[in-house]
Amino acid sequence: MRKKVSWLFITAFITVVAISFAFFIDKVTVTASNIALSNQGWHANFSTPLKKEAIGSDDLYITDRNGKQVTAEVTLENAGKTLYVKGLSPGAYTLHVQKNAFNGKVLKSLPIDEIKFTIHETIESIASVKELEAYFERAKSMQQSNPTVTEEREDSATSNTATLESAKSSSSDHSTTNNQVEGVDEADSVKTDGNYIYTVMGNNKVTITDIRDPKKIRKASEIKMEEEFYPSQLFLHGDTLIVLGEKYEPYNNDEDTNEARISRPMNGMTTVRMYNVLNPKTPKLIREIGAEGYLNGARKTGDMLYFVTNVQPNFWIMNEIDGDTLRPRVYDSIVGDDPELIDYKDIAILPGAMEPTYSVITAIDLSSLVEGKVVTKGYLGGSEQLYMSEDNLYLTATIYETNASTSNKMIWNPGTANSELFKFTLNKTTVTFQNSATLKGHLLNQFSMDEHNGYFRAVTTEGNMWDDKKPSKNHLFILDENLNTTGSVEGLAKGERIYSARFMGDKAYMVTFRETDPLFVIDVADPTAPKVLGELKIPGFSNYLHPLDENHLIGFGYETVAEKNPQGGEPLILTMGMKVSLFDVTDFNNPKEKDTEIIGGRGTYSQIQYDHKALFQHEGRNLYGFPVSIYDEIGKDHNIDFQSSGALVYEITPEHGIVLKGDLLKVKSRGEQYGDWEKEIQRMLYSKDILYTVSMKEINNYSLDTYAPIGSLQID
Numbered sequence: 001m002r003k004k005v006s007w008l009f010i011t012a013f014i015t016v017v018a019i020s021f022a023f024f025i026d027k028v029t030v031t032a033s034n035i036a037l038s039n040q041g042w043h044a045n046f047s048t049p050l051k052k053e054a055i056g057s058d059d060l061y062i063t064d065r066n067g068k069q070v071t072a073e074v075t076l077e078n079a080g081k082t083l084y085v086k087g088l089s090p091g092a093y094t095l096h097v098q099k100n101a102f103n104g105k106v107l108k109s110l111p112i113d114e115i116k117f118t119i120h121e122t123i124e125s126i127a128s129v130k131e132l133e134a135y136f137e138r139a140k141s142m143q144q145s146n147p148t149v150t151e152e153r154e155d156s157a158t159s160n161t162a163t164l165e166s167a168k169s170s171s172s173d174h175s176t177t178n179n180q181v182e183g184v185d186e187a188d189s190v191k192t193d194g195n196y197i198y199t200v201m202g203n204n205k206v207t208i209t210d211i212r213d214p215k216k217i218r219k220a221s222e223i224k225m226e227e228e229f230y231p232s233q234l235f236l237h238g239d240t241l242i243v244l245g246e247k248y249e250p251y252n253n254d255e256d257t258n259e260a261r262i263s264r265p266m267n268g269m270t271t272v273r274m275y276n277v278l279n280p281k282t283p284k285l286i287r288e289i290g291a292e293g294y295l296n297g298a299r300k301t302g303d304m305l306y307f308v309t310n311v312q313p314n315f316w317i318m319n320e321i322d323g324d325t326l327r328p329r330v331y332d333s334i335v336g337d338d339p340e341l342i343d344y345k346d347i348a349i350l351p352g353a354m355e356p357t358y359s360v361i362t363a364i365d366l367s368s369l370v371e372g373k374v375v376t377k378g379y380l381g382g383s384e385q386l387y388m389s390e391d392n393l394y395l396t397a398t399i400y401e402t403n404a405s406t407s408n409k410m411i412w413n414p415g416t417a418n419s420e421l422f423k424f425t426l427n428k429t430t431v432t433f434q435n436s437a438t439l440k441g442h443l444l445n446q447f448s449m450d451e452h453n454g455y456f457r458a459v460t461t462e463g464n465m466w467d468d469k470k471p472s473k474n475h476l477f478i479l480d481e482n483l484n485t486t487g488s489v490e491g492l493a494k495g496e497r498i499y500s501a502r503f504m505g506d507k508a509y510m511v512t513f514r515e516t517d518p519l520f521v522i523d524v525a526d527p528t529a530p531k532v533l534g535e536l537k538i539p540g541f542s543n544y545l546h547p548l549d550e551n552h553l554i555g556f557g558y559e560t561v562a563e564k565n566p567q568g569g570e571p572l573i574l575t576m577g578m579k580v581s582l583f584d585v586t587d588f589n590n591p592k593e594k595d596t597e598i599i600g601g602r603g604t605y606s607q608i609q610y611d612h613k614a615l616f617q618h619e620g621r622n623l624y625g626f627p628v629s630i631y632d633e634i635g636k637d638h639n640i641d642f643q644s645s646g647a648l649v650y651e652i653t654p655e656h657g658i659v660l661k662g663d664l665l666k667v668k669s670r671g672e673q674y675g676d677w678e679k680e681i682q683r684m685l686y687s688k689d690i691l692y693t694v695s696m697k698e699i700n701n702y703s704l705d706t707y708a709p710i711g712s713l714q715i716d
Helices: 002-017 130-145 258-263
Strands: 022-025 028-032 035-037 042-046 060-064 075-076 082-088 091-098 116-119 190-192 195-201 205-210 219-225 231-236 239-251 267-276 286-293 295-302 304-311 330-333 347-349 356-365 374-379 385-388 392-404 411-427 428-438 449-454 455-462 473-477 484-491 497-504 505-515 517-523 533-538 541-550 554-564 574-582 593-598 616-618 623-634 639-653 658-664 683-687 690-696 697-705 707-716
Touching: 002 449, 022 683, 028 060, 028 116, 042 116, 130 239, 190 231, 195 231, 195 239, 195 258, 205 231, 219 497, 231 295, 267 295, 267 330, 267 505, 286 304, 295 385, 304 392, 356 411, 374 428, 374 574, 374 639, 385 449, 411 455, 428 473, 455 497, 455 505, 473 505, 473 593, 497 554, 505 541, 505 554, 517 616, 533 707, 541 574, 541 623, 593 658, 616 683, 623 683
Parallel strands: 035 116, 347 374, 497 541
Antiparallel strands: 022 028, 028 042, 042 082, 060 091, 075 082, 091 116, 190 195, 195 205, 205 219, 231 239, 239 267, 267 286, 286 330, 295 304, 304 356, 356 374, 385 392, 392 411, 411 428, 449 455, 455 473, 473 484, 497 505, 505 517, 517 533, 541 554, 554 574, 574 593, 616 623, 623 639, 639 658, 683 690, 690 697, 697 707
């Protein structure tokens, strides 16, 4: 496990260092992709502003592949630091930049005064290993000349959004996953079909529990995995159990160089294993499919399963290994026993891509498990967040701009992060790149995005809320099916950042925070003219919003208090107990906090605050529950003390507010300082009128009428 964590840390560090292809021009840096689409145009970001009057002069111009100067629509934005080029036909071009094109102090010299780029009608496949090596060679050169990177990034908070329909439980007699989009299932560590519970809890195996007789729940079977396979998530598809996990294999001796062992000790492949569980007592492996890289996300809709991996090949030692190994590997047990390299025709460069990383998209037809078609394609350009509707897949990548300091070091400034958005259309196993766009600011996670009536909506935070000179601000953007911006609301809550958001049809709800929690109500019915209708400011904040009905929202977050800062200046904001809020948005212009529940004190936490799948809900009974660990503050030095852990279940209605129904907390024993993490509840679900709680070690069940315990089963 230590090797695995080390490799993930190295990958994350290298990705930050190599986040863009940078040309160094004295103390001027330029970040730019070498590929763009004709309908989107090309742009480059400079650390020093350019002169507007330099455009079209001998100091700033564009030539084609023959060296002939061409006419294009060239504009400057971002105070002259971003140059946009539009109106060019597909082909190869060069931007020429002389030192006199820059504002301010005259530069002594420009070691690099030509920036080459190519305009395409659509993305094209990689033609050869030489073209692939050229892409990674740029990243390698940049790393070798790249000064020390200083990270000043603040911890990102969780933000969650979903549609009202998807938030509601199924009308069936058992729990379903709290998915973001109706009709699109998400993988989770626990699944149930009402008769059996399927769990994977980090113990290298999948446990199947028979719950048909609630008084005698028992283990039906276990699927034990080999040491190199780490199962983590599950899907249920009829009588098929789908297990997703990471599979690691040692490098072959032919490639076992010192550099390879240090930089990446194992080959990692996201693997999908399909088991026939028609008889859950004897699950049978049907097929195994894999794609190199760590899992970004997985979704299932109808008979189709899609998953995306991110992989960074050994490009920094590519002179010592076969260039073909720059291609990701894929595996299908039906095809053969060994992984194969993705064909060049299935590799393309995403427009605006600058990262030495692939986003690998795999589509699996589940209609025939043995003969179902599998298609995998690799796209050069990293991805972070993933959103999927039934028809489209969206990936995002953060673009970090770099600034040159007086010490000639490159400082990573979290206030200059924008987001690249990539859209893919889905037609069974045919996944087609459709378009891309750039959004100001960065998206927190998958829930910062939403698709409705053909329009894509997103909320972003631009800048750093602790930067007094250039404080953060928050935006909402609406894009059409071609990712052209149709409308926006920009500059909200300056000096704050987004903590949660919720898109519900024609309304959007967004929570920002610094000292208080402003809940914004935004009308997005007209894609060309979204507007803020109302705003509510209250203590604390919600980092997960869940729709109760069309006029009410449930907020899960924290209570906060302000303390005097002994050093002067702004007050210190202290996070206290967990807070559950019931918001009434019947009057969009005047949202209200109708009821609240404060749980525990400082240090209290719940998975629901960072993982929406941890929410238990029973629509018929108006029940909402979550795992929780209770802490409280002792003394005057803000020390915290563990009190209890377990789960809480509330009945939440507009008529009666938030009412505690089930207290499943276990009080700490004498001398116990922390909860038993192996027995801490991870998920809650129901089947018929029985509630089940699942931890790594055990499953317990209770009556949904009285919450009296019924039984317990040790699963590990």
